[in-house]
Amino acid sequence: MERWAWDYVHADTLAAKLEPPPRPDRWETAPPPRPSIRPGRPPELRSLERPPKTPKAGALVDPSKRAQLVHTFFHHELQAAELMCWALLAFPDTPRAFRRGLTHIALDEVRHMRLYADHLERLGFAVGDFGVRDWFWERVPSVSEPAAFVALLGIGFEGANLDHTERFARLFRDVGDEEGARLQELVGREEEPHVRFAIHWFEHFAGGLEWERWRTHLPAPLTPIVMRGKPVVRESRRRVGMSEAFIDALESYVP
Ligand SMILES: [Fe+2]
Ligand SMILES: [Fe+2]
Numbered sequence: 001m002e003r004w005a006w007d008y009v010h011a012d013t014l015a016a017k018l019e020p021p022p023r024p025d026r027w028e029t030a031p032p033p034r035p036s037i038r039p040g041r042p043p044e045l046r047s048l049e050r051p052p053k054t055p056k057a058g059a060l061v062d063p064s065k066r067a068q069l070v071h072t073f074f075h076h077e078l079q080a081a082e083l084m085c086w087a088l089l090a091f092p093d094t095p096r097a098f099r100r101g102l103t104h105i106a107l108d109e110v111r112h113m114r115l116y117a118d119h120l121e122r123l124g125f126a127v128g129d130f131g132v133r134d135w136f137w138e139r140v141p142s143v144s145e146p147a148a149f150v151a152l153l154g155i156g157f158e159g160a161n162l163d164h165t166e167r168f169a170r171l172f173r174d175v176g177d178e179e180g181a182r183l184q185e186l187v188g189r190e191e192e193p194h195v196r197f198a199i200h201w202f203e204h205f206a207g208g209l210e211w212e213r214w215r216t217h218l219p220a221p222l223t224p225i226v227m228r229g230k231p232v233v234r235e236s237r238r239r240v241g242m243s244e245a246f247i248d249a250l251e252s253y254v255p
Contacts, residue, residue, distance in 0.1 A: 001023065001024060001025070001026065001027050001028075001088065001099065001100070001103065002027065002028045002032040002088065002089060002092075003024075003028075003032075004020070004021070004023050004024060004085075004103070005035075005085035005086075005088040005089055005102075005103065005106075006032065006035060006085070006089060007020075007021075008020050008081065008082060008085045008106065009035050009036070009039050009040065009082050009085045009086055009089070010035075010036070010039070010040040011040050011042075012040035012041060012042055012043075013042050014042040014044055014045075014127060014128075017042060017078055017081075017110075017113070018110065018113060018114055018117065020107075020110060023103055023107070025100075027096065031092035031093075032089055032092065034089065034090060035085075035086050035089040035090060037086075037137070037141040038137070039079075039082045039086075039134070039137060044127055044128030045075070045127075045128060045132050046128070046131045046132070047131065047132055047133060047134065048131035048132065048133050050133075051133055051135070052068065052072070052130065052131060052133075054069070055068060055069060057171050057174075060171055060172065060174075060175045060177075061175045063123045063124060064123075064125070066123055066172065066175070066177060066180060067120055067123040067124070067125040067129065067130070068130050069168070070116050070119050070120050070123065070125075070180070071116075071120060071125070071127070071129065071130040071132070072130070072132070073116050073187075074113055074116035074117060074120065074127060075132040075133075076136070076161075077109045077110075077112040077113040077116060078109070078113055079134060079135075079136040079137055080105075080106075080109040080136070080153070080157075080158070081106045081107075081109035081110050081113070082106075082137070083136060083137070083140050083141075083153055084102040084103065084105050084106035084109065085102070085103070085106055086140075086141065087099075087102055087146070087149050087153075088102045088103065090141070090149075091145075091146045091149070094146050094205075095204075098146070098201055098204075101197055101201075105194050105197065108190055108194065112187050112190070115183055115186070115187070116183070119179065119180055119183055122179065123180075136153070136157065139152075139219070139222060140152060140153055142219045143219050145205070146201070146205050147202060147205035147206035147217050148217045148218070148219060150197075150198040150199075150201045150202045150205070151198075151202055151206070151214055151217035151218055152217075152218055152219065152222065153198070154194060154195055154197060154198020154199070154201075154202070155195060155198045155199060155202060155209070155214060155227075156218065156222075156224070156226075156227035157226075157227060158191050158194045158195050158198065159195050159198075159227060159228075159237065159240075159242075160226070160227045160228055160229055161187070161188065161191045161229075162188060162191060162192065162195065162229075162233055162236040162237060162240070163228055163229025163230070163231065163232055163233045163236075164229040165184045165185065165187050165188030165191065166184075166185075166188055166229075166233045166236070167229055167230065167231075168181075168184045169181045169182075169184035169185045169188070172184060188236065192236060192239060192240050195240040196240045196241055199240060199241050199242070202214070202217075209241070209242065209243070209246060210245075210246070211245065211246050211249040211250075214246075223253075223255050224250055224253045225253065225255050227250075228250050228251070228253070232247065232250060232251045234247050234251075237250075
């Protein structure tokens with residue numbers, strides 16, 4: 001398992017990122033070395049110095065603007081898959097059930113990548129046609145304990161995706177891209193168990209999911225401001241087990 005996770009983080013071809021080999025269910029007897037905090041990058045993925053401008057809602061009638069967004073989503077999924085594998089290696093003392101769960105999620109993210117790559121193709125583009133930024137990699141490995149990892153990536157960023165996918169589904173549908181809209185809805189639904197997993201393990205590592213406890217587990221300078229969409233989708237957040245008080249605090253949070 002450790003080797004499989006290690007190879008996924010460090011792989012530097014698109015084929016290996018899109019089609020990892022079958023996952024073994026055997027574990028090392030001694031903890032592996034700490035993984036690097038830089039993933040392997042296929043040559044197709046050119047990295048940008050600056051974040052690309054997010055296209056305005058009205059611009060999405062243009063397929064190339066939708067493709068740019070889908071490419072960004074593809075790259076988010078890649079980083080999520082890699083970071084799940086990174087955490088398996090970074091926290092060798094955590095229960096196996098937690099680390100095995102991370103690999104299940106990683107494989108969901110890989111499937112999401114393939115779905116986004118397919119939609120890119122439908123729009124007439126391919127992986128590599130736009131630049132990328134390793135925004136999540138620049139931040140997530142700053143966590144030094146598993147509670148902070150699930151607080152940040154699972155509850156924070158995957159939680160935000162519950163809001164984002166709903167908004168983008170609407171925007172894609174508004175310009176007649178029904179398949180793109182359905183893909184957002186599918187990914188949004190499938191992110192729910194990921195957030196539930198994160199909440200379950202946050203409770204195990206740190207205690208119940210209360211606003212202050214969650215907030216204090218986020219590594220500075222990150223705040224909840226980058227962990228919610230507009231609007232906050234209360235229904236899906238309720239479904240994953242966030243309390244009304246937690247959702248209220250998230251919605252009204254001002255740094
Ligand atoms: Fe995903
Ligand atoms: Fe996810």
